[in-house]
Amino acid sequence: MNLELTPETIKVACSNCNLRELCMPVGLDFVDMQKLDEVVATRRHVKQGDLLFRDGEEFKSLFAIRTGFFKTSVATPDGLEQVTGFQMAGEIIGLDGIVTDKHSCNAIALEDADVCVMPFSNVEQLSREFPVLQRHVHKVMSREIVRENSMMMMIGNMRSEERLAVFLLNLVQRLHARGFSQAEIILRMSREDIASYLGMKLETVSRAFTRLSDEGVIEVKQRYVGILNHKALKKIVNPNACD
Amino acid sequence: MNLELTPETIKVACSNCNLRELCMPVGLDFVDMQKLDEVVATRRHVKQGDLLFRDGEEFKSLFAIRTGFFKTSVATPDGLEQVTGFQMAGEIIGLDGIVTDKHSCNAIALEDADVCVMPFSNVEQLSREFPVLQRHVHKVMSREIVRENSMMMMIGNMRSEERLAVFLLNLVQRLHARGFSQAEIILRMSREDIASYLGMKLETVSRAFTRLSDEGVIEVKQRYVGILNHKALKKIVNPNACD
DNA sequence: AACATCATTTGATATAAATCAAGGCAATTT
DNA sequence: AAATTGCCTTGATTTATATCAAATGATGTT
Structure with a gap:
């Protein structure tokens, strides 16, 4: 028999996730929220030091961090690591991959982590049905642009x-x-x-x-x-x- | 009589704009392209040295640059100007404003410029109808994120x-x-x-x-x-x- | 043409951070 | 407990860039 639920395949619901105020749009009724549960396909566990995705890898999904802590980095021309960000629970990771359908940075777990895998096609599909989700996705991306602006300034x-x-x-x-x-x-x-x-x-x-x-x-x-x-x-x- | 077409109110069509390969998704048929003409509300002329928008101003529209050259900048804590980017024809400007509904930088014309005003509500509306436009908007934002990553590295x-x-x-x-x-x-x-x-x-x-x-x-x-x-x-x- | 203004270059010096090098601390292994 | 390892701190010195200052060049004005 096979009653084991491996961390790789746990199905989760945003509707009863205590982080939903951080990842998900606010002001949704319960019915809509249940529909939005579809964005998340599975969960995935990443051990400390392991990569969630790497530079050059095919982009298929965004990831919402449930627990744990990540850093993202790119390689400098001379092969050194340049850290481009630190991400914690409730934050979305992987936006860099959209433009070329390939990730353009590495995401490394700085402690054992659980992430919600959100296939980008699901995100786009549901964005078309739920303007509030669409707006949310736009805001998440815009926030990252503004953050990086201020990093440059700094x-x-x-x-x-x-x-x-x-x-x-x-x-x-x-x-x-x-x-x-x-x-x-x-x-x-x-x-x-x-x-x-x-x-x-x-x-x-x-x-x-x-x-x-x-x-x-x-x-x-x-x-x-x-x-x-x-x-x-x-x-x-x-x-x-x-x- | 009032036959004057002020630069502020010229209505333009993406479908016969020679920059559309840069601003707009590729691979659209003519019928779809004509529907997409609706994203652009008006055109606006910006004189050299003038602001297209300023930090703190309400965000309503994205702008596609038709002609001219812009710089975007934020203020440092001590009141100096930090340039965050240079934008030229075919590029989209204003993405910073989405997250808070207020612009978070200044956009200054470095030479006389013409921009297409794209009310963001139009962009979102049509994005829901045209997956190819939706994908395009996502790519434009992702590209900006990746660009800023590499700026930080640099x-x-x-x-x-x-x-x-x-x-x-x-x-x-x-x-x-x-x-x-x-x-x-x-x-x-x-x-x-x-x-x-x-x-x-x-x-x-x-x-x-x-x-x-x-x-x-x-x-x-x-x-x-x-x-x-x-x-x-x-x-x-x-x-x-x-x- | 002479003048004023602004942008850019160049030079001399100061300084913050990088580099090089050593030592200390904490956790893990033997 | 001693030893190894990884990470962090501290010190001495160098270096790239900032700062201060002046000169040069371009542009526009009276």
């Missing part, structure tokens, strides 16, 4: 300490939106990953951590980061801010 | 000369796709704009120009840039490339 203009401050503020904000502490972070990525993402070297990241720590703004112990003075952290990014 | 990892090489290669490639020379560019933007876009200072851009010029790779005279050695320019970006 890497192009800010000093190392400022970049790290922005990075930490963004992380706590996203974690807080998921019910975690506003004052504590357990980093899932290495100093090297952070450095790559912020366009600096790992030693510079380390020094920026110690400087923020010396200033009493944060408390660092390996991958634990305590935000001691949220306001001061914001001031580092924007000294003129009044709030 | 700003984070490359030296000034390499960044300028990438920038010039990208420009000629896009201009060539529009029927212009593969070997000559008339820059529409200032050194300062280029510097901001590439995450450097205008003096550094200037020095990078002279260095590439001294190496005999390009020829620079103000805003005219001649590509003397396309291969060498590529080699600067990726010394190991075999083509």
Whole structure:
């Protein structure tokens, strides 16, 4: 007999997922929500260090992260890794693949993860039937465009300490939106990953951590980061801010 | 009587626009193409130096550039301008506004321009009826995401000369796709704009120009840039490339 | 033509971050 | 418990780019 439900084949319903406010459009009635359950085909488990998809791989699905933490990266011309983003529960990953039907980056699990596999044809099909889903998909993509705009601004203009401050503020904000502490972070990525993402070297990241720590703004112990003075952290990014 | 057609109100048809291969999905029959004419509401003329839209302004429409050249920019925390992109004929501008229903950047015409105004509600409406248009919209957004990924990679990892090489290669490639020379560019933007876009200072851009010029790779005279050695320019970006 | 304005180039110097190198800390293995 | 390994921190030095400053060149104006 075969009663085993392998993680690869579990069928899930968005309608009773506690993350649906993050992945799915809001303001749907229960009936519509049940129809939207069709977007998700299966779930997939990804072990820490494993790839969800890789650069060049055929694009078929978007993935909604249920649990776990990912980084996406591209290869530089000289073969190094450039981290392009970090993604957590409730976020959508794989949008890069739409334009060429091939993924253009690698998605690596920084901790054991579960993702909802959403075949893009399902997404497009249901988008045509549900304007609210269509709008949602557009917003998710637009949000990513705006995020990258501000990343460019940051890497192009800010000093190392400022970049790290922005990075930490963004992380706590996203974690807080998921019910975690506003004052504590357990980093899932290495100093090297952070450095790559912020366009600096790992030693510079380390020094920026110690400087923020010396200033009493944060408390660092390996991958634990305590935000001691949220306001001061914001001031580092924007000294003129009044709030 | 009122026979004047102001530039603000000219109605245009994609079906006989010579740029449609760039803005519109390919492989449409004439009947479908005529229906798609409805996406474009009006045309709008933007004078050099004027804004097509500004940060914070309500988002209602995407814009397809018919003629002219734009830059988009955001403000840094200290009030400086960070250029986030340059757009030319056939490209779509305004995607940043979808996520919050407000534009999150400024779009400034670097030369007199004509744009097709595409109310986003029309785009969404017709996307539901024409899967090929829907797919096209998704691809346009995904392309922008991928472009910004590679910009991050570039700003984070490359030296000034390499960044300028990438920038010039990208420009000629896009201009060539529009029927212009593969070997000559008339820059529409200032050194300062280029510097901001590439995450450097205008003096550094200037020095990078002279260095590439001294190496005999390009020829620079103000805003005219001649590509003397396309291969060498590529080699600067990726010394190991075999083509 | 002389003048003013703006954009660009060039030079000298300062500086933030990269690089090179060593040491420390924590977790895992033997 | 000692040893290995991976990750992070710290220190010394170099380097690419930023900054400051001036000169040059193009464009438009009176």
